[in-house]
Amino acid sequence: MIKKSYLLTPGPTPIPESVLAASAQPFMHHRTPEFSEIYMAVTEGLKYIFQTDQDVYILASSGSGAMEAAVVNILSPGDKALILNCGKFGDRWIKICNAYGIAATAVNIAWGEIYTKEQLKEEMGRHSDIKAVFSTLSATSTGTVYDIQGYSEVVSQTETLLVVDAISGVGAMPCPMDEWELDVVISGSQKSFMTPPGLAYISFSKKAWESVERSRSPRFYFDARTARKSLQKKTSPWTPAISLVIQQMSSLDIMQTLGLEQLFEHHRILGTATRAGIQAMGLSLLSKNPGNSLTAVRTPAGIDGTHLVKTMQSKYQAYIAGSQAPHQGEFFRIGHLGYVGGFDIITALSALEMALADLCYTCERGSAIKAAEEILKENWQ
Ligand SMILES: *Cc1c(COP(=O)(O)O)cnc(C)c1O
Numbered sequence: 121m122i123k124k125s126y127l128l129t130p131g132p133t134p135i136p137e138s139v140l141a142a143s144a145q146p147f148m149h150h151r152t153p154e155f156s157e158i159y160m161a162v163t164e165g166l167k168y169i170f171q172t173d174q175d176v177y178i179l180a181s182s183g184s185g186a187m188e189a190a191v192v193n194i195l196s197p198g199d200k201a202l203i204l205n206c207g208k209f210g211d212r213w214i215k216i217c218n219a220y221g222i223a224a225t226a227v228n229i230a231w232g233e234i235y236t237k238e239q240l241k242e243e244m245g246r247h248s249d250i251k252a253v254f255s256t257l258s259a260t261s262t263g264t265v266y267d268i269q270g271y272s273e274v275v276s277q278t279e280t281l282l283v284v285d286a287i288s289g290v291g292a293m294p295c296p297m298d299e300w301e302l303d304v305v306i307s308g309s310q311k312s313f314m315t316p317p318g319l320a321y322i323s324f325s326k327k328a329w330e331s332v333e334r335s336r337s338p339r340f341y342f343d344a345r346t347a348r349k350s351l352q353k354k355t356s357p358w359t360p361a362i363s364l365v366i367q368q369m370s371s372l373d374i375m376q377t378l379g380l381e382q383l384f385e386h387h388r389i390l391g392t393a394t395r396a397g398i399q400a401m402g403l404s405l406l407s408k409n410p411g412n413s414l415t416a417v418r419t420p421a422g423i424d425g426t427h428l429v430k431t432m433q434s435k436y437q438a439y440i441a442g443s444q445a446p447h448q449g450e451f452f453r454i455g456h457l458g459y460v461g462g463f464d465i466i467t468a469l470s471a472l473e474m475a476l477a478d479l480c481y482t483c484e485r486g487s488a489i490k491a492a493e494e495i496l497k498e499n500w501q
Contacts, residue, residue: 123437124437125437125438125439126437126438126439126464126467126468126471127439127455128438128439128440128454128455128456128460128464128467128468129439129440129441129453129455130260130263130288130311130413130414130441130453130455130457131260131287131288131308131310131311131317131455131457132310132316132317133310133311133312133314133455133457133458133459133460134314134458134459134460134464135314135315135316135367135371135459136314136370136371136374136459138370138374139314139315139367139370139371139374139459140367142366142367142369142370143363143364143366143367145366147362147363148362150355150356150359150360150362151355155362155365156354156355158365158366158369159178159354159355159356159360159365160354161369161372162178162365162368162369162372163175163176163178163351165368165369165372165373165375165376166178166321166323166372167323168372168376168380169290169291169307169313169372169375169380170290170295170297170305170307170321170323171295171296171297171298171299171380172296172297172298172305172323173298174297174298174323174324174325174326175323175348175351176321176322176323177321177322177323177344177347177348177351178319178320178321178356178360178365178368179319179320179321179322179342179347180318180319180358180359180360180361180364181318181319181320182308182310182317182318182320183285183287183306183307183308183310183311183320184212184216184320185320185342186287186306186307186308186320186321186322187209187212187213187216187285187306188216188342189306189320189322189339189342189344190254190283190304190306190322191213191216191217191220191222191337192220192335192337192338192339192342192343193324193328193331193332193335193337193339193342193343193344194251194252194281194283194303194304194324194328194331194332194335195217195220195222195251195252195331195335195337196334196335196336196337197220197221197222197336197337198221198222198223199222199223199251199252200222200223200224200225200247200249200250200251201217201222201223201224201225201250201251201252201253201254202224202225202226202227202243202244202247202250202252202253202254203217203224203225203226203227203253203254204227204229204235204240204253204254204255204256204266204271205226205227205228205229206229206231206235206256206259206262206264206266207229207231207256207259207260207261207262207264207444208259208260208261208444208445209256209259209260209261209285209287210226210229210254210256210259213254213285214226217254220337220338225247225250227239227243231261231262231264231406231447232262232263232264232406232407232408232416233264233408234264234266234267234408234409235266235267236267236270237267237270237271237273237274240253240270240271240274240275241274244274244275244278244280250280251279251280251281251331252280252281252282252283252303252331253271253275253280253281253282253283254283254285255268255271255282255283255284255285256284256285257284257285257286257288257289257290257293257295258286258287258288258289258292258293258411258413258414260287260288260311260413260414260453261416261443261444261453262406262407262416263405263406263407263410263411263413263414263415263416263453264406264407264408264409264410264411264416265289265293265409265410265411266409268282268284268286268295268300268302269300272300272301272302276301281303281304281325281327281328281331282301282302282303282304283303283304283306284302284304284305284306285306286305286306286307287306287307287308287311288311288312288413288414288457289312289411289413290305290307290312291307291311291312291313291375291380291383291458292311292312292383292384292387292411292412292413292457292458293384293387293411293412293413294384297323297325298325301325302325303324303325303327303328304322304323304324304325304328305322305323306320306321306322306323307320307321308320308321309321309364309368311413311457311458312383312387312413312457312458313368313371313372313375313458314371314374314375314458314459315364315367315368315371316364316367318361318364319361319364319365319368322344324344332344332345333345341358371459384412387412387413387456387457388412389462389495389496389499390412390456390460390462390465391410391411391412391413391415391456392412392495392499393462393465393491393492393493393495393496394415394454394456394465394468394469394492395410395415396491396492396494396495397465397469397488397489397491397492398415398417398469398488399491400487400488400490400491400492401469401472401473401476401483401487401488402420402483403417403418403420404417404418405417405418406418406451412456413455413456413457414441414453414454414455414456414457415453415454415456416443416451416452416453417451417452417453417454418450418451419449419450419451419452420476420481422481423476423479423481424449424479425442425443425448425449425450425451425452426442426448426449427479428452428475428476428479429441429442429452431475431478431479432471432472432475435475435478436471436474436475438467438468438471438472438475440452440453440454440455440468440471440472441453441454441455454468454472456468462496462500465492465496466489466492466493466496469488469489469492470488470489472488473485473486473487473488473489
């Protein structure tokens with residue numbers, strides 16, 4: 121058979137053809153009025169998606185660069201931070217804080233479990249002088265969504281800053297930065313933004329900017345003050361990732377034309393259809409509060425999860441994601457984030473049914489497809 125591949129991971133995500141084509145234009149220099157116009161259009165588009173009046177800065181790095189930028193700009197060595205460690209990316213906050221001499225205390229949340237605002241309030245009560253709470257909107261390693269709005273109710277009352285890794289959430293589910301009074305929000309191009317990897321985004325509240333001015337952490341490339349100065353001149357301090365910025369303008373156009381409400385609704389339908397399909401197969405979800413960016417599914421007993429993901433990739437060219445350390449093989453993840461359509465869910469579920477059949481898992485073939493179709497058909501617009 122002709123091998124056609126399907127990217128069904130929660131990042132990088134598929135790129136619309138028009139966005140791919142947008143970078144195949146005569147190349148331009150970044151210190152020109154033409155590029156400035158594009159750069160500012162992307163900045164405005166990002167502000168729309170982040171739902172903020174603050175500027176959103178475009179960094180030439182993957183999402184982790186924005187995580188590092190958050191830490192070095194608002195904290196100084198010796199400062200105390202509380203990290204809501206909900207998986208692989210919560211753990212990354214700890215590692216970055218450790219690298220910069222921040223006194224990080226971690227709340228270790230079992231993978232897929234929720235963490236309430238009441239728990240946060242209690243935890244905050246046990247510490248004094250916490251300068252920042254680091255959280256994750258959509259934990260990409262588990263498919264769990266966290267109550268960022270609730271955390272903000274606790275944190276915004278205090279001097280503490282709330283930092284949100286919204287990398288796989290913003291653009292797919294509500295996370296209004298200004299309305300929820302979030303202090304630092306970050307994201308990256310390769311998740312809901314339908315753009316190749318390589319750009320990261322960061323925005324600071326007024327409260328966070330006061331900390332940016334005070335921070336004594338070593339920083340140069342990611343110094344937010346430098347970015348702010350350049351943006352006033354409608355440019356970036358360093359050579360921007362020109363082609364990616366052009367591609368991001370193209371996909372922001374799609375996103376803004378659809379509008380945030382429709383984007384959320386789109387992801388809600390895909391998430392609901394995926395979960396319905398999974399449950400119809402007799403499989404169970406990992407997360408206690410599954411989000412609409414991705415679905416994490418427990419590997420059924422007797423099946424090797426790593427082998428399942430490999431089978432889907434090598435035999436069916438359906439690229440889903442496995443589970444990360446220390447939970448390798450225990451579950452797998454299907455992405456439905458960004459440029460993913462209803463029929464991509466059918467593809468994912470069909471490939472999963474066939475791969476599971478190869479590995480001798482018995483369920484009624486077609487049951488997942490049928491359940492997902494019902495949701496898609498009911499909601500198709
Ligand atoms: C993708 C992602 C990141 C960043 O990873 P990079 O590989 O550096 O882009 C961070 N946090 C979450 C929740 C993510 O989904």
